[in-house]
Amino acid sequence: MDFLVVNFAEILFYCLAVLTVAGGIGVLVFKSPVHAALSLLFTFVMVAALFLLLHAELLGAVQVLVYGGGIMVLFLFVIMLVNVKTLAPEQAFLSRLAPLAVVAGVLLGVLIAFALIFGVLVSGHGDGTALRTVGGAEIGNTEAIGAVLYTTYLVPFEIVSVVLLVAMIGAIVFGRRSAGLEIEGGGGES
Amino acid sequence: MKLYDFIWLVPLFPLLGAVFNGFVSNRRGLSKTTTQSVALLGAGLAWIYGWAAVIQWFFTEDHTRAYSVTAFTWITGGNLTIAGGSTAAVDIAASFQVDPLSAVMVGFVTFVGFLIHLYSVGYMHGEPDRDYARYFAYLNLFMFAMLTLITGSNLPVLFVGWEGVGLCSYLLIGFYFEKDWCAAAGKKAFIVNRIGDFGFLLAIFFAFYYFGTLEFQGLFDAMAGDHGGHYATAATIIGLLLFVGAIGKSAQIPLFVWLPDAMAGPTPVSALIHAATMVTAGVYMVARCNYFYQMSPTAMLTVAVIGGVTAVFAATIGLVQNDIKKVLAYSTVSQLGYMFLAAGVGAYVVAIFHVVTHAFFKACLFLGSGSVIHACGGEQDMRKMGGLKKYMPTTYWTFLVATIAIAGIFPFAGFFSKDEILAKVFAAGYGDLNHHGGVYYLLWSLAVIGAVLTAFYMFRLVFMTFHGEFRGGEEAEHHLHESPWTMTLPLQILGVLSIVGGFIGVPGFLWGHPEHNLIDRFLEPVVLHMDHGGHAGAHPGLGLELGLIALSLAAAGFGIWMAYRFYFVDREFVRAGKLAERFPFAYKLLLNKYWIDELYAATFVKGTVKLADLLWEIDARVIDGAVNGARHVTVGSSWLSGIFDLRVVDGLVNLVGRFYDVASLQFRRLQVGFAQGYAMVMVFGAALLLGIFFVVNL
Amino acid sequence: MIDATHYVVLSLILFCLGLIGVMVRRNFITVLMSLELMFNAVNLNLIAFSFRLSDLAGQVLAIFVITVAAAEAAIGLGLIIALVRLKDTVALDEADVMRG
Numbered sequence A: 001m002d003f004l005v006v007n008f009a010e011i012l013f014y015c016l017a018v019l020t021v022a023g024g025i026g027v028l029v030f031k032s033p034v035h036a037a038l039s040l041l042f043t044f045v046m047v048a049a050l051f052l053l054l055h056a057e058l059l060g061a062v063q064v065l066v067y068g069g070g071i072m073v074l075f076l077f078v079i080m081l082v083n084v085k086t087l088a089p090e091q092a093f094l095s096r097l098a099p100l101a102v103v104a105g106v107l108l109g110v111l112i113a114f115a116l117i118f119g120v121l122v123s124g125h126g127d128g129t130a131l132r133t134v135g136g137a138e139i140g141n142t143e144a145i146g147a148v149l150y151t152t153y154l155v156p157f158e159i160v161s162v163v164l165l166v167a168m169i170g171a172i173v174f175g176r177r178s179a180g181l182e183i184e185g186g187g188g189e190s
Numbered sequence B: 001m002k003l004y005d006f007i008w009l010v011p012l013f014p015l016l017g018a019v020f021n022g023f024v025s026n027r028r029g030l031s032k033t034t035t036q037s038v039a040l041l042g043a044g045l046a047w048i049y050g051w052a053a054v055i056q057w058f059f060t061e062d063h064t065r066a067y068s069v070t071a072f073t074w075i076t077g078g079n080l081t082i083a084g085g086s087t088a089a090v091d092i093a094a095s096f097q098v099d100p101l102s103a104v105m106v107g108f109v110t111f112v113g114f115l116i117h118l119y120s121v122g123y124m125h126g127e128p129d130r131d132y133a134r135y136f137a138y139l140n141l142f143m144f145a146m147l148t149l150i151t152g153s154n155l156p157v158l159f160v161g162w163e164g165v166g167l168c169s170y171l172l173i174g175f176y177f178e179k180d181w182c183a184a185a186g187k188k189a190f191i192v193n194r195i196g197d198f199g200f201l202l203a204i205f206f207a208f209y210y211f212g213t214l215e216f217q218g219l220f221d222a223m224a225g226d227h228g229g230h231y232a233t234a235a236t237i238i239g240l241l242l243f244v245g246a247i248g249k250s251a252q253i254p255l256f257v258w259l260p261d262a263m264a265g266p267t268p269v270s271a272l273i274h275a276a277t278m279v280t281a282g283v284y285m286v287a288r289c290n291y292f293y294q295m296s297p298t299a300m301l302t303v304a305v306i307g308g309v310t311a312v313f314a315a316t317i318g319l320v321q322n323d324i325k326k327v328l329a330y331s332t333v334s335q336l337g338y339m340f341l342a343a344g345v346g347a348y349v350v351a352i353f354h355v356v357t358h359a360f361f362k363a364c365l366f367l368g369s370g371s372v373i374h375a376c377g378g379e380q381d382m383r384k385m386g387g388l389k390k391y392m393p394t395t396y397w398t399f400l401v402a403t404i405a406i407a408g409i410f411p412f413a414g415f416f417s418k419d420e421i422l423a424k425v426f427a428a429g430y431g432d433l434n435h436h437g438g439v440y441y442l443l444w445s446l447a448v449i450g451a452v453l454t455a456f457y458m459f460r461l462v463f464m465t466f467h468g469e470f471r472g473g474e475e476a477e478h479h480l481h482e483s484p485w486t487m488t489l490p491l492q493i494l495g496v497l498s499i500v501g502g503f504i505g506v507p508g509f510l511w512g513h514p515e516h517n518l519i520d521r522f523l524e525p526v527v528l529h530m531d532h533g534g535h536a537g538a539h540p541g542l543g544l545e546l547g548l549i550a551l552s553l554a555a556a557g558f559g560i561w562m563a564y565r566f567y568f569v570d571r572e573f574v575r576a577g578k579l580a581e582r583f584p585f586a587y588k589l590l591l592n593k594y595w596i597d598e599l600y601a602a603t604f605v606k607g608t609v610k611l612a613d614l615l616w617e618i619d620a621r622v623i624d625g626a627v628n629g630a631r632h633v634t635v636g637s638s639w640l641s642g643i644f645d646l647r648v649v650d651g652l653v654n655l656v657g658r659f660y661d662v663a664s665l666q667f668r669r670l671q672v673g674f675a676q677g678y679a680m681v682m683v684f685g686a687a688l689l690l691g692i693f694f695v696v697n698l
Numbered sequence C: 001m002i003d004a005t006h007y008v009v010l011s012l013i014l015f016c017l018g019l020i021g022v023m024v025r026r027n028f029i030t031v032l033m034s035l036e037l038m039f040n041a042v043n044l045n046l047i048a049f050s051f052r053l054s055d056l057a058g059q060v061l062a063i064f065v066i067t068v069a070a071a072e073a074a075i076g077l078g079l080i081i082a083l084v085r086l087k088d089t090v091a092l093d094e095a096d097v098m099r100g
Helices: A002-006 A008-029 A033-053 A057-081 A098-117 A128-132 A141-149 A154-175 A179-185 B009-028 B032-060 B100-123 B129-151 B155-176 B180-211 B216-224 B232-249 B258-264 B267-276 B278-288 B290-295 B297-318 B324-344 B348-375 B393-407 B413-430 B437-466 B474-479 B485-505 B518-526 B542-569 B574-582 B584-591 B593-670 B675-697 C004-024 C028-053 C057-087
Strands: B067-081 B087-098
Touching: A002 A008, A008 A033, A008 C004, A008 C028, A033 A057, A033 C004, A033 C028, A057 A141, A057 C028, A057 C057, A098 B675, A098 C004, A128 A141, A128 C028, A141 C057, A154 C057, B009 B032, B009 B129, B032 B087, B032 B100, B032 B129, B067 B155, B087 B100, B087 B129, B087 B155, B100 B129, B100 B267, B100 B278, B100 B348, B100 B485, B100 B518, B129 B155, B129 B267, B129 B278, B155 B180, B155 B232, B155 B258, B155 B267, B155 B278, B180 B216, B180 B232, B180 B258, B216 B290, B232 B278, B232 B290, B232 B297, B258 B267, B258 B324, B267 B278, B267 B324, B267 B348, B278 B290, B278 B324, B278 B348, B290 B297, B290 B324, B297 B324, B297 B413, B297 B437, B297 B593, B324 B348, B324 B413, B324 B437, B348 B393, B348 B413, B348 B485, B348 B518, B393 B413, B393 B437, B393 B485, B393 B542, B413 B437, B413 B485, B413 B542, B437 B542, B485 B518, B542 B574, B574 B584, B584 B593, B675 C004, C004 C028, C028 C057
Parallel strands: none
Antiparallel strands: B067 B087
16 A cells, blocks of 8 residues: 555556546547547546646646536537538548558657657656745745736737637637628539 | 027028929929029028028037037948948938038128029029029029038038039039030030049048048047047048049149130129139138148148149130130139148138138129120120220229239238238248248249239239220110119129128238137137148248238239230230230130140040040941841841741740649649648658658757 | 656657547547647646746646637637538538649
8 A cells, every 4th residue: 555655646647647548549539529529528637637736736627627618518519510410430530541640640659759768858857836836935826827927928818818809700700601601612512 | 499400401492492493483484583582582591591590600609619410311321341440330411510611601602692693683584484494493403502512511411512513513504505515515514523523432432441430520530639640641542532523623723624614604603603602612622621631741732732833824824815704714713723722731711711702702703794794795705895884883893893802902802811822822831831841932933923913814804894995886885784783782792892801811910919810710620730840830020921911912013004004005905916926826825725625635535535436446346247247147047946946945845844734743633632631741741850850860 | 756758758649649630530520629639738748848847837838728729629610610501511521622
């Protein structure tokens, strides 16, 4: 039991890591979009747990709220909306491109892994208290992020709000039953 | 408000007038009243504002430093490497300045300029409306350029004015451009001036190269701070090159030939440009850049010798000319020679003093001659005049006053300035200036001879024109009349100034009060003071000074007496004719102006023409031959190439087209319009880049 | 404590899974999901380095990434709707009007 207590963080990390990767594989391989979406949700929650391990409590919460709550619901809504036109399960993958694409992805991953192995990245770990500290006072991660976000990163923060606005307008424009779009496409022959 | 903060308004007013008259009045053919109102307003505002600004400046600012105002940034260049390896930024502003020298020049240029505008209203009223507008546009433009020249606070701005007056001079000399000889005279003036301008430009470049600045104050400070004589070479180079410019502009030997021809222009123009203002630009520039000359004995001596020789040389030509304006033209060249002589002995202030007094009496003389020509219906030959005294008394009296002034009779304006020049030159010889005392003595004796000649030819002019009987025939005699008030008023004003103008520079040292010489004291700060070697401190004693004054008065008196004997007592000029017969060669030499024009025509002009002919020959034979040969070759080869083109080239082109057609088919396949395919290619690309990274770095 | 490299490797695996998903899935919706997976991998990386370097900037950047991811999801799903309206399908390989 000592082993478990002393290395609790490590054990927790490996468990979470395995589950995260499993969720990711699920997203990749489930033929049904609904299954894939649920797998993705699972991955999000696991990643949120990893964030907590990394002393990013606020991000963990935001991950669950925004991804798990907001974005996933959006995905499920869309799946339901277009459900009638879903592809048949045997059409889930691009048969012609798939092998090559897997090779490409693995190749890139291996190359980046090489970069890691050759010490391009620095190993080691830092101090979690720094992520809770502002101006010498240890106050907590959320307050620390708030203090930085509304002072140093105020301008990018405001700009990101404009990005959101643009995205909202864009989504509305695309989602609108627009005559222009339909004439342009002409019903799908190419 | 500091009026002199807006000193650039002084040139601007005439420019606006010029723009209006040139682009509106001339194009639309507006009435003479409109044209002359605008022109007079432009010149008049410049006069009033200029005087007001200068007077305000006089009472408020420090006279020892130039008060500089920047109107706008003009040229912003990069850094250039200058002498000594350091860099200087080419940062030239259109800046203007007020300092004692500019103040004096603005004072008399605006005033005389305005008077001549006024005179022109009377003189040019016979011209068609459009020509009238054109004339006043040029005249205003000239005022603009001249005022830019004298108020500019750096060499490039001065150069703008310099070129501007050159341009206006060309335009106004060639005002009657329908007449070939007028157009030719204009071109001659322009081209000769250009030769001088070349030297001036080089001087500007050298000034920047050596000093890294072109501001007058900056150059002055650089020279004033140079106690080791590091800039001696630079000063000699720049001084001599600047003087080349001055020679062209101020009509000195050997570039004086344009000025007599410039009399082709309307007479007020001759008065304004070729007597009172523009030709003095050279003197102004030398006085402005006096620090270069002060530093360089060689440049000083060159200026003095050229000035002194020109003074006598031009005076001798003036002795025998019969064209009233030609006499005055050579007289101007001669007087300019005096000014340079003064500058060449370091008496820049005296040179400027003579510029001012000369402006008064020479403008008066030219305007008087214009009045005479006007009355005689365009006749300029003095042999066909005579006895005009009783027909035009105002013109006569003003003319006589100005003549006495130029001859240098006490207490008229010319006496003070000319006598001071003679005194300074003598002092230069006496003090062994720069160890060239002997040369300066020689120049002094030349100047005294010149004074005799001046008095002679000027009184010859007066006697031939105004005394005796009218020789122009019955017909012309009926038309003789006094000129309108717009013409006589300037004459009277200038006549009065010819009398009293000299009192700004009375030789106060004679009674132990040098400060009584107002202009001397006023312009003092402009000149860079230097020790010139020799025993410069030595001044001729009071007795000697008085003796010199007596001598110059005697010289003038002798000249007048000779003229009186030859041209007043002897009504038919018999003795003058006999003298000419006894010395036919000398007479012809003078009458034909030493054949200088012919000499230039035979050498430079003909040389240029010959060279052009040669080039034309080369062009006709070699180049045309080559071109024609090339034509034959081309025609023949083009026939061949036509076939070649059709078979080989077209075939090749089609082949290329086919190649790309086929090849692009393969590339088209890549362009699948399929987003995920592109994504895959991107991934492969990223992988490739990483691979290259490894290969290179590990 | 866990070495930062572990997190980075995990992030790399997650990223490659997402990448392969983007390339091989035919359904536009799943492609978008894979894309979200890639975003998550990036966030994980950022936060891992934030921890490693004891610097809050990584977390702040992750917040921006989440924001952009949300925006991207909204636009992407809007595009899916548009695609379904136009072509009556969610298969990405049928949206190939730009084929050369």
